[in-house]
Amino acid sequence: xxxxxxxxxxxxxxxxxxxxxxxxxxxxxxxxxxxxxxxxxxxxxxxxxxxxxxxxxxxxxx
Amino acid sequence: xxxxxxxxxxxxxxxxxxxxxxxxxxxxxxxxxxxxxxxxxxxxxxxxxxxxxxxxxxxxxxxxxxxxxxxxxxxxxxxxxxxxxxxxxxxxxxxxxxxxxxxxxxxxxxxxxxxxxxxxxxxxxxxxxxxxxxxxxxxxxxxxxxxxxxxxxxxxxxxxxxxxxxxxxxxxxxxxxxxxxxxxxxxxxxxxxxxxxxxxxxxxxxxxxxxxxxxxxxxxxxxxxxxxxxxxxxxxxxxxxxxxxxxxxxxxxxxxxxxxxxxxxxxxxxxxxxxxxxxxxxxxxxxxxxxxxxxxxxxxxxxxxxxxxxxxxxxxxxxxxxxxxxxxxxxxxxxxxxxxxxxxxxxxxxxxxxxxxxxxxxxxxxxxxxxxxxxxxxxxxxxxxxxxxxxxxxxxxxxxxxxxxxxxxxxxxxxxxxxxxxxxxxxxxxxxxxxxxxxxxxxxxxxxxxxxxxxxxxxxxxxxxxxxxxxxxxxxxxxxxxxxxxxxxxxxxxxxxxxxxxxxxxxxxxxxxxxxxxxxxxxxxxxxxxxxxxxxxxxxxxxxxxxxxxxxxxxxxxxxxxxxxxxxxxxxxxxxxxxxxxxxxxxxxxxxxxxxxxxxxxxxxxxxxxxxxxxxxxxxxxxxxxxxxxxxxxxxxxxxxxxxxxxxxxxxxxxxxxxxxxxxxxxxxxxxxxxxxxxxxxxxx
Numbered sequence: 001x002x003x004x005x006x007x008x009x010x011x012x013x014x015x016x017x018x019x020x021x022x023x024x025x026x027x028x029x030x031x032x033x034x035x036x037x038x039x040x041x042x043x044x045x046x047x048x049x050x051x052x053x054x055x056x057x058x059x060x061x062x
Numbered sequence: 063x064x065x066x067x068x069x070x071x072x073x074x075x076x077x078x079x080x081x082x083x084x085x086x087x088x089x090x091x092x093x094x095x096x097x098x099x100x101x102x103x104x105x106x107x108x109x110x111x112x113x114x115x116x117x118x119x120x121x122x123x124x125x126x127x128x129x130x131x132x133x134x135x136x137x138x139x140x141x142x143x144x145x146x147x148x149x150x151x152x153x154x155x156x157x158x159x160x161x162x163x164x165x166x167x168x169x170x171x172x173x174x175x176x177x178x179x180x181x182x183x184x185x186x187x188x189x190x191x192x193x194x195x196x197x198x199x200x201x202x203x204x205x206x207x208x209x210x211x212x213x214x215x216x217x218x219x220x221x222x223x224x225x226x227x228x229x230x231x232x233x234x235x236x237x238x239x240x241x242x243x244x245x246x247x248x249x250x251x252x253x254x255x256x257x258x259x260x261x262x263x264x265x266x267x268x269x270x271x272x273x274x275x276x277x278x279x280x281x282x283x284x285x286x287x288x289x290x291x292x293x294x295x296x297x298x299x300x301x302x303x304x305x306x307x308x309x310x311x312x313x314x315x316x317x318x319x320x321x322x323x324x325x326x327x328x329x330x331x332x333x334x335x336x337x338x339x340x341x342x343x344x345x346x347x348x349x350x351x352x353x354x355x356x357x358x359x360x361x362x363x364x365x366x367x368x369x370x371x372x373x374x375x376x377x378x379x380x381x382x383x384x385x386x387x388x389x390x391x392x393x394x395x396x397x398x399x400x401x402x403x404x405x406x407x408x409x410x411x412x413x414x415x416x417x418x419x420x421x422x423x424x425x426x427x428x429x430x431x432x433x434x435x436x437x438x439x440x441x442x443x444x445x446x447x448x449x450x451x452x453x454x455x456x457x458x459x460x461x462x463x464x465x466x467x468x469x470x471x472x473x474x475x476x477x478x479x480x481x482x483x484x485x486x487x488x489x490x491x492x493x494x495x496x497x498x499x500x501x502x503x504x505x506x507x508x509x510x511x512x513x514x515x516x517x518x519x520x521x522x523x524x525x526x527x528x529x530x531x532x533x534x535x536x537x538x539x540x541x542x543x544x545x546x547x548x549x550x551x552x553x554x555x556x557x558x559x560x561x562x563x564x565x566x567x568x569x570x571x572x573x574x575x576x577x578x579x580x581x582x583x584x585x586x587x588x589x590x591x592x593x594x595x596x597x598x599x600x601x602x603x604x605x606x607x608x609x610x611x612x613x614x615x616x617x618x619x620x621x622x623x624x625x626x627x628x629x630x631x632x633x634x635x636x637x638x639x640x641x642x643x644x645x646x647x648x649x650x651x652x653x654x655x656x657x658x659x660x661x662x663x664x665x666x667x668x669x670x671x672x673x674x675x676x677x678x679x680x681x682x683x684x685x686x687x688x689x690x691x692x693x694x695x696x697x698x699x700x701x702x703x704x705x706x707x708x709x710x711x712x713x714x715x716x717x718x719x720x721x722x723x724x725x726x727x728x729x730x731x732x733x734x735x736x737x738x739x740x741x742x743x744x745x746x747x
Contacts, residue, residue: 014150015283017154018154018155019349030145034139044276044280046279047275048275050142051336051341053142054413055340058231058547059409059547060548061161061162062164062399062609062613
């Protein structure tokens with residue numbers, strides 16, 4: 001059962017990482033680790049800023 | 063220890079033997095049909111061998127990848143674009159970025175030569191050229207703070223190289239968007255089911271966009287799950303629309319109306335905020351794309367369909383009905399994306415290198431993703447080749463080539479040696495929930511029929527129409543994403559260029575500038591789309607080779623940059639690794655461009671076609687409908703001819719410039735400027 005649970009967790013974490021679902025969590029932990037004291041962006045502000053950055057360059061091919 | 067090495071040697075020998083037998087089996091087989099599993103085995107073994115040995119050698123000897131060297135993601139970590147990320151996640155992101163409609167459409171069109179040429183070039187091209195390009199560009203960019211291809215070109219080849227890379231990128235995007243838009247328009251024309259399903263994807267994406275921004279910001283998984291359920295509902299609802307006489311008429315649109323709709327849509331989508339339409343649809347299309355690729359692989363392995371296309375067809379001589387041109391060089395132009403794609407160099411320099419946590423990950427991400435992309439192309443080739451060859455040609459050949467009525471079309475195709483009956487085509491169309499499947503050029507409908515055939519047989523008979531329209535929706539959804547995203551990126555490039563003429567036009571958030579630049583980009587691809595739609599020969603026969611040449615040219619620019627870097631960074635003896643594919647690409651692109659410019663055959667040469675049409679128009683030989691569009695087609699053929707001339711000049715200027723720079727360095731006349739970021743030891747554990 002434990003092995004099954006561990007496999008599910010790994011799959012779930014992988015899906016979240018691939019889809020970008022965990023982007024905000026990773027941003028918070030990065031901010032906490034490297035720039036402690038900086039006020040973090042809110043969830044929505046972070047999401048908007050990320051989209052804006054991502055779609056200003058070629059990130060989809062033919 | 064010795065035991066382990068022996069086991070590994072035995073395993074790799076077995077893979078090599080299996081792969082060689084499968085490739086040999088495919089190449090030498092001359093029967094009625096051949097099992098598709100042979101292709102899967104040949105492909106997987108070839109990629110494994112290429113990955114294990116060639117990419118391993120490149121990583122260790124050529125690039126000298128160093129796991130102790132801190133990557134830009136670590137050194138410049140800002141928690142946003144620069145961020146060390148686990149390699150399997152980077153692999154997923156990179157693959158999702160490079161895998162588009164190209165590797166699905168190219169092999170479908172190239173199947174007119176038979177299954178063998180396409181299969182061999184997809185395997186050889188990917189292992190020796192495409193994967194190598196992606197890996198080396200990723201490596202060079204990772205060693206240079208994740209710089210873009212244009213930036214690398216400016217550093218290595220000077221300002222002209224950078225301008226050529228920029229111009230090439232903009233050009234290839236315009237042609238790419240036109241050709242992909244044409245594919246969607248052709249798939250939707252007079253197909254209420256497809257049209258209503260594709261239209262429904264727009265409000266669905268908006269619902270998902272609102273959910274992601276306002277209701278549950280950034281919860282991509284939840285929003286994607288909702289969106290996918292809605293999309294599947296839209297596919298089923300399309301069947302209902304199709305069966306309802308009054309509602310059906312609303313969505314029964316001709317290609318011209320759809321072309322105008324797609325152009326207007328591209329403009330609106332490009333100026334709307336990304337969160338509303340572009341980003342949510344991209345989340346949906348990425349999930350569906352990965353899901354379909356995975357399902358198709360399983361279905362092919364479970365069902366093991368028979369490939370009915372012959373190994374080689376008579377059309378290798380250049381008389382093909384889907385696109386003109388002999389096997390050499392047009393196979394290599396048509397199959398662009400699954401074997402080598404210059405566009406990948408833009409993702410491999412820019413987004414991906416900023417996420418690489420360890421330099422050694424470059425091998426898996428760069429080489430591995432491209433091998434997987436090539437595998438997608440092999441599956442698309444299988445899907446095209448499991449169709450009866452007669453059916454394949456009936457779907458993919460324009461009415462202008464084989465005749466508009468079913469009896470003439472089937473008689474012409476049967477006379478080519480690919481028997482097909484009108485009854486067979488009617489039954490197939492009815493099974494797929496379509497009125498007709500004749501002359502549905504562009505590759506999407508025949509791929510959808512092939513996929514419906516494979517999925518329907520593997521996962522339940524009787525749902526063919528649903529699978530067919532699911533496949534059309536699947537292609538349309540990421541083609542529309544490319545249209546929005548491409549128009550947006552094109553807009554930034556145009557704004558950048560306009561800004562140097564008059565600074566206010568360079569402000570990316572100033573509305574007049576946004577509007578002007580977006581209109582310019584949409585007008586660019588919209589023009590080619592519109593001409594493609596009114597062309598009685600289908601349009602794809604002109605646009606796809608133009609796209610293929612532009613794409614291979616961009617790959618040549620990328621490989622020229624890498625070769626220059628190699629020569630200047632003490633890797634002269636390995637310069638052939640990027641240099642050999644570069645020489646091949648320059649040869650292929652030049653021969654193709656030369657034929658397109660100088661050929662006297664109106665089916666082949668752009669200028670010859672313009673002259674031929676002008677003569678026929680002057681002599682009054684054209685029907686009234688054809689005469690009405692002839693002046694536009696003549697101008698377009700001439701424009702395409704001149705664009706090809708420009709392409710040829712750009713490629714050769716870049717190559718000569720690169721060779722001159724390398725010679726100056728080798729002969730000691732000019733010392734190399736080290737463009738690599740200095741070594742910093744990694745702190746990652």
